[in-house]
Amino acid sequence: MRQDLVLLSMFAGLAVVVLPVVFVFFLALGPAGWLFTGVSIVVVGVVVAAKADDDADETPAKTNCPECGSRVQVNAPTCDYCGHAFDGPAPDDTPDPSAP
């Protein structure tokens, strides 16, 4: 209980000190500052999205087995699940309506 009060008063003191500083800071920024802040947020978002796309590309490409519909490696010669042999190049990643 005492610790809760100490923590609460610390947060209250922090808010009393920090909030006016943040408020004045954003007031002092002006239109150029707002533009810079907005552009920065957009740039960070684009970079994060691009990194997420890169991570997705690193996962090995998979396709649906035409025989059993299991997810198998694109360059696998046979299906790991039913043993279906892919003739020639593995089939492209065709959309499977039964897949979730």
Ligand SMILES: [Zn+2]
């Ligand atoms: Zn199969």
